[in-house]
Amino acid sequence: MSDVGIKDVAARAGVSPGTVSNVLNRPEKVSPATREKVEAAVRELGFVRHGSASTLRAGHSKTIGLSVIDIGNPFFTDVTAGVEEVASDLGYAVILSNSAGCRAKEERNLLVLAEQRVRGVLITPSDEDPARLDRLRERGISVVLVDHPAHRPDQCSVAVNDIGGGMTAVRHLLETGAKSIVYVTGPLTIRQCLDRRAGAERAFGRPLRVVEMGAMNPRAGQQAAEKLLGEGDLPDAVFCANDLLALGLMRGLTHAGVRVPDDVALMGYDDIDFAAASAVSLTSVRQPTHQLGRVATELLLDECDNPATHAHQQIMFQPELVVRESTR
Amino acid sequence: MSDVGIKDVAARAGVSPGTVSNVLNRPEKVSPATREKVEAAVRELGFVRHGSASTLRAGHSKTIGLSVIDIGNPFFTDVTAGVEEVASDLGYAVILSNSAGCRAKEERNLLVLAEQRVRGVLITPSDEDPARLDRLRERGISVVLVDHPAHRPDQCSVAVNDIGGGMTAVRHLLETGAKSIVYVTGPLTIRQCLDRRAGAERAFGRPLRVVEMGAMNPRAGQQAAEKLLGEGDLPDAVFCANDLLALGLMRGLTHAGVRVPDDVALMGYDDIDFAAASAVSLTSVRQPTHQLGRVATELLLDECDNPATHAHQQIMFQPELVVRESTR
DNA sequence: CGTATAGGTTGAAACGTTTTTCAGTGCTGG
DNA sequence: CCAGCACTGAAAAACGTTTCAACCTATACG
Numbered sequence: 001m002s003d004v005g006i007k008d009v010a011a012r013a014g015v016s017p018g019t020v021s022n023v024l025n026r027p028e029k030v031s032p033a034t035r036e037k038v039e040a041a042v043r044e045l046g047f048v049r050h051g052s053a054s055t056l057r058a059g060h061s062k063t064i065g066l067s068v069i070d071i072g073n074p075f076f077t078d079v080t081a082g083v084e085e086v087a088s089d090l091g092y093a094v095i096l097s098n099s100a101g102c103r104a105k106e107e108r109n110l111l112v113l114a115e116q117r118v119r120g121v122l123i124t125p126s127d128e129d130p131a132r133l134d135r136l137r138e139r140g141i142s143v144v145l146v147d148h149p150a151h152r153p154d155q156c157s158v159a160v161n162d163i164g165g166g167m168t169a170v171r172h173l174l175e176t177g178a179k180s181i182v183y184v185t186g187p188l189t190i191r192q193c194l195d196r197r198a199g200a201e202r203a204f205g206r207p208l209r210v211v212e213m214g215a216m217n218p219r220a221g222q223q224a225a226e227k228l229l230g231e232g233d234l235p236d237a238v239f240c241a242n243d244l245l246a247l248g249l250m251r252g253l254t255h256a257g258v259r260v261p262d263d264v265a266l267m268g269y270d271d272i273d274f275a276a277a278s279a280v281s282l283t284s285v286r287q288p289t290h291q292l293g294r295v296a297t298e299l300l301l302d303e304c305d306n307p308a309t310h311a312h313q314q315i316m317f318q319p320e321l322v323v324r325e326s327t328r
Numbered sequence: 329m330s331d332v333g334i335k336d337v338a339a340r341a342g343v344s345p346g347t348v349s350n351v352l353n354r355p356e357k358v359s360p361a362t363r364e365k366v367e368a369a370v371r372e373l374g375f376v377r378h379g380s381a382s383t384l385r386a387g388h389s390k391t392i393g394l395s396v397i398d399i400g401n402p403f404f405t406d407v408t409a410g411v412e413e414v415a416s417d418l419g420y421a422v423i424l425s426n427s428a429g430c431r432a433k434e435e436r437n438l439l440v441l442a443e444q445r446v447r448g449v450l451i452t453p454s455d456e457d458p459a460r461l462d463r464l465r466e467r468g469i470s471v472v473l474v475d476h477p478a479h480r481p482d483q484c485s486v487a488v489n490d491i492g493g494g495m496t497a498v499r500h501l502l503e504t505g506a507k508s509i510v511y512v513t514g515p516l517t518i519r520q521c522l523d524r525r526a527g528a529e530r531a532f533g534r535p536l537r538v539v540e541m542g543a544m545n546p547r548a549g550q551q552a553a554e555k556l557l558g559e560g561d562l563p564d565a566v567f568c569a570n571d572l573l574a575l576g577l578m579r580g581l582t583h584a585g586v587r588v589p590d591d592v593a594l595m596g597y598d599d600i601d602f603a604a605a606s607a608v609s610l611t612s613v614r615q616p617t618h619q620l621g622r623v624a625t626e627l628l629l630d631e632c633d634n635p636a637t638h639a640h641q642q643i644m645f646q647p648e649l650v651v652r653e654s655t656r
Numbered sequence: 657c658g659t660a661t662a663g664g665t666t667g668a669a670a671c672g673t674t675t676t677t678c679a680g681t682g683c684t685g686g
Numbered sequence: 687c688c689a690g691c692a693c694t695g696a697a698a699a700a701c702g703t704t705t706c707a708a709c710c711t712a713t714a715c716g
Contacts, residue, residue: 005672016696021674031694048467051443052383053672056701061380063423063444071409074402081399084426088433093440095391096424098412105416112421115379116391139376218605247605254607277546277575279582279607333702344666349704359664381702384671 004045013041024049055117063093064300065113065121067106068146071098073216074272075242075289076124079146082293083122090301092119099126107132114139120300122146122293128191144300147292148191150314156303158296158315162192165285165319166199169239169267172283174203176265176327178237183208184224184249185241186216193241196269200239209235216241221248229256234264237327243268243275243284250278250326266326281324288317332373341369352377383445391421392628393441393449395434396474399426401544402600403570403617404452407474410621411450418629420447427454435460442467448628450474450621456519472628475620476519478642484631486624486643490520493613493647494527497567497595500611502531504593504655506565511536512552512577513569514544521569524597528567537563544569549576557584562592565655571596571603574610578654582607594654609652616645 006024010017015034022030023038030038041047055061066083068076080096087094095118099106106126113121113136120142125133130152133143143155150157173181183200185193188210201208211227213220221244228234229252240246246268250260260266260280268275271286295315303310334352338345343362350358351366358366369375383389394411396404408424415422423446427434434454441449441464448470451461458480461471471483478485501509511528513521516538529536539555541548549572556562557580568574574596578588588594588608596603599614623643631638 006674007672017673018675018697019695022695025674029694034695046463048439048442050384050445050672052380052389052445053701054674055380056378056384056703057672057674059674059701062440066424071412072402072405074400074405077400077402077405080424081426084399084424088425088437088440091440093423093444094425095421096394096408096412097416097422098409109416111376112390112416112419114376116421117378117380135374218601222605244601244605247602251605251607251609273546273572274575274602277550277572277579279579281579334704335702345703346666346668346705347664350665353704357664362664378702381671382704384673385702385704387671387704 004047005050006047009038009041009045009047012045013037060304061117061119062091063095063116063118064297065095065097065110065116065118065123067097067099067109067113067121067123069099069101069124069126071096073244074274075270075287078289079124079293079296082290083297084293086294086297086301092301101126103127110136114141119304120144122296122300124148142300142303144296144303146296149316153314154312156296156299156312156314158292158299158317160287160292160317160319162195162319163199163202165269165287166196166201166239167203168199168319168321169196169269169285170200170203170208172321172323172327173237173239173265173267176237176261178235178265180235181208181237181239182211182228182235183239183241184211184213184221184228184245186213186220186245188212196241208239213245217244218248218251221245221250222252223248225249225252225256229253229258234258237265237267240266240268243270243272243282246282246284246326247274247278250280250282254279261326261328271322275322276324280326283324283327284322286320286322288319292317332375333378334375337366337369337373337375340373341365388632389445389447390419391423391444391446392625392632393423393425393438393444393446393451395425395427395437395441395449395451397427397429397452397454399424401572402602403598403615406617407452407621407624410618411625412621414622414625414629420629429454431455438464442469445469447632448472450624450628452476470628470631472624472631474624477644481642482640484624484627484640484642486620486627486645488615488620488645488647490523490647491527491530493597493615494524494529494567495531496527496647496649497524497597497613498528498531498536500649500651500655501565501567501593501595504565504589506563506593508563509536509565509567510539510556510563511567511569512539512541512549512556512573514541514548514573516540524569536567541573545572546576546579549573549578550580551576553577553580553584557581557586562586565593565595568594568596571598571600571610571612574612574654575602575606578606578608578610589654589656599650603650604652608654611652611655612650614648614650616647620645 097109145157149159268284271284275282275284425437473485477487596612599612603610603612
């Protein structure tokens, strides 16, 4: 329990505590000679700044909060990795919380973040209600929306064009000659699923046959395959709302003797690592996930560090078609 | 920037700040009537405790640190999810940091955690050097090793028996009739890779042919397939150090016309979700990842909250064989 | 009726920084 | 040679909570 404070360092270096603080926070304000002395004392004593004291007095912390919907989904994992990278580079700590799609848990987590006096929050909101986030902002905590476009100009957000992505996907399927297309999706309460369908139908020109599953994992995909097979008439192509569904579906079809892409073309969404690695590699729509996390964090920290010059931005990335074997 | 402090609450409720603090921290010490009044004031004013002030005075925080090697690997993601669950339930915040296998970054991250005065640290160490962790412990920060057995009795750890896992894997392959077996692995500087090989060779009775790759992802697995095919003589079975390698390998083999499991049996390790979802479902060795995270966190928080009664434990989980199509 | 006792509450000190004001020092230029 | 200046560093006052000793006010008991 080594308890070296700024005072001990000051004593050792023969200066005042204030000077030590200056060396730590505004090194240019202090003469090279004293700075050197202080730095030596810091090293010798193994001094580590007490973040809480610092936060308390300075009025702001070096931490940001990150609230995601499902830490288990590779999509969010990639985003998280991007966030961590940027934050860590700038000396910020990231407090991770997982809402698991549960509103109450999200609420609790946001409270914890508020107590910790995080500098700002990156959040993939689990619903559209903006009230909670407004309450954070009233407390002086900046908020940046991740994978969710902000509908207001006083708010930063980073998202990917899901409508465009849906269009791209179906356009590609049409080009490969598909006449009948099924959309396999997770719960249509999820904005992403809805938007991708909207885009898909716009490209298709009329409503698509939809198979809606309760989850968006491989298991659900396999069940979707059984459902499709059970109904009898297989479409030329299937567009899945994410890769996990698509991979499960592919397995289900393959097992029933249906060949991909010869009998049914298949595409996913997200372009997770496993999309390229599956037996028949999966055509998908790639989202710049890592970038999403990086840019969101940069926006947030800019908003925190330069509140004067900061301009709120609603950034919309364009997804990218990645053609592989499952549609050839 | 609502700035409601404990004093404002006290004023509103007509009591002293000390009493408010008692209501917050030791409700049983205060009479129901006053408690009620104070709670009402808290609600009305929207008071949120200032975590830093609290930490500063009380001497300990409500945060723990989690340092993992690769946040992108589903194994660690699962562990992280388990950690977050338990911590969040007990009101602790989790500070996430990703060492990305880089020693320097791990060092920097640990410094940040020390500055934040986290209550304890969960870490998957990127190397064997215990000095860094001892320095943390000197500072009064408890440390629990995750996926890494502690070799000392004064230290908690949670790990999975990788030697046993390796034995199980090879024993199973031998039972399916394999005579020649290749071990495809990531860098043999990684303890897990080494231990699994040790176990595998113990079950095999003599050294295995080893293909060592630089990474442990699907791409590396595919390269391993090319290497294997290039060398000419295919083994009866391949044991991969993780599922990512195995999935990549499966793809590589399948593309070259080699059938799994008819020509070559294949097993992975970790039993990630995709193992069951691949075209030919993958036999694997399941690790209780989620549980790993949960138990590690419980140990850590027990050590923090009940230092008197806490008994250090080195827990070793046993992995479990999951047989699927790739070895039938 | 007075005193011990216990439960509830108060008030002020303390936690380790940052920040601001202020004093001291050595220099420059008139 | 002195006034004024630039620059360093010191001292003390915050920041918002927790904690602890002291202080009440009833109640119970002798």
